[in-house]
Structure formats: structure tokens, C-alpha cells
Amino acid sequence: MSLTFDEFKDEATKVLNVKLDGYKIKRVQRRTDSLMRRHNINDYSQCLELLKDDPEFKAAYLGHFTINTSEFYRNPENFSFLQKKILPELFSDNKKVKIWSAPCSNGSEPYTIAIILNELNINPARYQILASDLDSEILEEARKGIYGQSSLKNVPGNLLEKYFKQIPGQSKFQLDSKIIDQVQFEKKDLINESFLQNWQLILSRNFFIYLTREIKKKLTRKFVSVLNPGGYFFLGNTEFIFNYQEYDLEKVNFSFYKKTN
Ligand SMILES: C[S@@+](CC[C@H](N)C(=O)[O-])C[C@H]1O[C@@H](n2cnc3c(N)ncnc32)[C@H](O)[C@@H]1O
Known part of the structure; x- marks a missing residue:
């Protein structure tokens, strides 16, 4: 039947x-x-x-x-704000900055962060980048660091040249192992598993769009509870927290929320 x-x-x-x-x-x-x-x-x-x-x-x-599509510098204007404003502030206020990409899909997002930090000349000993996803297959892909042109379309030409090598005979590009080594991947179900504490920056982008309102609320609370005061929560371009004050958040810019206390 x-x-x-x-x-x-x-x-x-x-x-x-x-x-x-x-x-x-x-x-x-x-x-x-x-x-x-x-x-x-x-x-x-x-x-x-x-x-x-x-x-x-x-x-x-x-x-x-x-839907685990993702790309480097997804919504480039937000990554530019991150590079110019948020990351310099976090590194000036903290000896060590812990960054969590949750969910990370094929790794484009946490690797974008690692590239930006290398461009800012920050010593890797001063940061940790953790990247989590539910899907173990996509995490396997992420660890390889091999990408097609569609994932790389927003990467500035000079950075493409600096951090990627075209695989001979293919239209795919291998990311520099120096960047790969700066991101730690783990399988995690964000809805049902508990979170680690003390983050200065959490990216949860293009995930809330799939969730019910109730789970979105629950997860916002869960993410904010592990963010340190002064830390930032970075959402996707079509995701918003309307009543952000209720979560002790301040809206800093399109897609960025700062934890007030
Ligand atoms: C559209 S991707 C977002 C990737 C990246 N943050 C970005 O914006 O490009 C959504 C990801 O959510 C993951 N996902 C869905 N449900 C999840 C869950 N319960 N826990 C962790 N990851 C989940 C999927 O496997 C997928 O890789």
C-alpha cells in the first residue's frame, strides 16, 4: 500500500x-x-x-x-564589510578569535574567511575556524578543496591566482593547502545537537530559509547563547531577525547582528 x-x-x-x-x-x-x-x-x-x-x-x-549549493564570497558586499569593519574590530578586541561557519556546505564560506584573514595578514595562531554541516558527503568534498567556476565567480582575479591552481586538463581549481589547513570540518546536526561555547563570529547563512519559524527562533537563541558579548552573528542576504533586541542583539548592518551583553 x-x-x-x-x-x-x-x-x-x-x-x-x-x-x-x-x-x-x-x-x-x-x-x-x-x-x-x-x-x-x-x-x-x-x-x-x-x-x-x-x-x-x-x-x-x-x-x-x-540544497548544499554555496560559493566563495557569496554576497560580496557582506564579505567586504566583514573584511573592512568586523574582522579588524574583533582582532583588535580579542587575542584569539573563534569563528564558526554553521552550516558550511562545500567549504566555500569558511575558506573565504580563511582567505580574508590571510589577506589581512593575521597570524593563524590568533584564530580558529570551525565549519559544520549535517551532510557528510559535502564535508568530504569540502575537505578536498576542489571547486568549479560557478563556486569561484566572485573571487577577485588576483586572489584566484594567489590561492587556487587550475587542475591540468580540467575546468576545476585546487585551493592552496595552506588555506585548507586553516579550517576544521565536523559533522553536526545544528537542530538536534548541542553547540560549543565562546565564539566571536558565527556565520549561519542560507539555512534559516529552510526552517519553520519555531525552529528558527529556537536556533537563534541557541546560536546567540554561545556567542561571546561583542561577537557577531552573520546571516544570509534574505534572512532577518526582526525582533533582534529580544535576543540581546543589535543590528549593525544588513545581515550582521552584534551581541550586546
Ligand atoms: C545552502 S547551504 C548554506 C551554505 C553556506 N552557509 C552558504 O551560505 O553558502 C545549506 C546547508 O545546510 C545544511 N543543513 C541542512 N540541515 C542541517 C542541519 N540540521 N544541521 C546542519 N546542517 C544542515 C545542508 O547540508 C547544506 O549544506
Whole structure:
């Protein structure tokens, strides 16, 4: 007998070990339906069987519903503000600056931070960059540091030349190992696992858009609770915290919030 989407969702939650209820459910259904069409799957029961039996399909499903596209310098004007204003301030106020990219997807975001810090000539001993994601496949990709042109379109030419080498015979580029070594990757479910403390900068970009209002609120609290006073929370360009005062945040610029106490 074929399953309804709700029944599928409850079973898939167990198979994937991801609580699908935290995500905007209509969107999860649309993404499920489109993946099923792409794989010629006729109903949710068949989809569930594949999730159980086929690790490749399971990985494709996770990647498809969470959308792990990312790019270096995504919304360049924000990274310029980060480079000119936020990072110099954090390094002038703190001996060591802890930065967390959560979620990090293919690593473009935390590596952008590492490139900026190298361009600012900050001694790597003065910072730690942690990058987390739910998807272990994308973390494997991130650790390799190999990118196609679409991920690199916003990287200024001089930096592309300085930090990337084209792989012979391919249109892909290998990131300098010096930058790769400055980012530590870890698998973490941001909705269901606990967070480490004492961050000066947390980037959580292009993630809240997928979540229900309730989970967004819960996560905002959770992120702010591990941010040190004076630290910054950096969101994606279409994500906002409207009642930021309630979270002891001050809005500093489009997408940047500072923890007041
Ligand atoms: C669109 S990417 C954002 C990447 C990057 N921050 C950026 O803005 O380019 C969204 C990422 O969220 C991850 N994700 C979805 N649910 C998650 C969860 N519960 N915990 C951790 N990461 C999650 C996905 O695997 C995906 O890589």
C-alpha cells in the first residue's frame, strides 16, 4: 500500500536520522516530489524503500532537500564589510578569535574567511575556524578543496591566482593547502545537537530559509547563547531577525547582528 507524504515523512525521519519536522514541510514535499520525478519513482513507499536500501539515493535525497549549493564570497558586499569593519574590530578586541561557519556546505564560506584573514595578514595562531554541516558527503568534498567556476565567480582575479591552481586538463581549481589547513570540518546536526561555547563570529547563512519559524527562533537563541558579548552573528542576504533586541542583539548592518551583553 502506498504511503501518504505524512507517513513517508515520519518513516524517512527515522531512516535519515534527521527530524524533518524542523524544516518547512511544504518545501520538503516539493523537493521530495522533484527528486522522485528525476529518479522515476512512482510513490512515497518506493521512495522510502530506496532511502533504506540505496546509500547513494539516501545521500542524493539529503543533498537535494537541504540544497548544499554555496560559493566563495557569496554576497560580496557582506564579505567586504566583514573584511573592512568586523574582522579588524574583533582582532583588535580579542587575542584569539573563534569563528564558526554553521552550516558550511562545500567549504566555500569558511575558506573565504580563511582567505580574508590571510589577506589581512593575521597570524593563524590568533584564530580558529570551525565549519559544520549535517551532510557528510559535502564535508568530504569540502575537505578536498576542489571547486568549479560557478563556486569561484566572485573571487577577485588576483586572489584566484594567489590561492587556487587550475587542475591540468580540467575546468576545476585546487585551493592552496595552506588555506585548507586553516579550517576544521565536523559533522553536526545544528537542530538536534548541542553547540560549543565562546565564539566571536558565527556565520549561519542560507539555512534559516529552510526552517519553520519555531525552529528558527529556537536556533537563534541557541546560536546567540554561545556567542561571546561583542561577537557577531552573520546571516544570509534574505534572512532577518526582526525582533533582534529580544535576543540581546543589535543590528549593525544588513545581515550582521552584534551581541550586546
Ligand atoms: C545552502 S547551504 C548554506 C551554505 C553556506 N552557509 C552558504 O551560505 O553558502 C545549506 C546547508 O545546510 C545544511 N543543513 C541542512 N540541515 C542541517 C542541519 N540540521 N544541521 C546542519 N546542517 C544542515 C545542508 O547540508 C547544506 O549544506
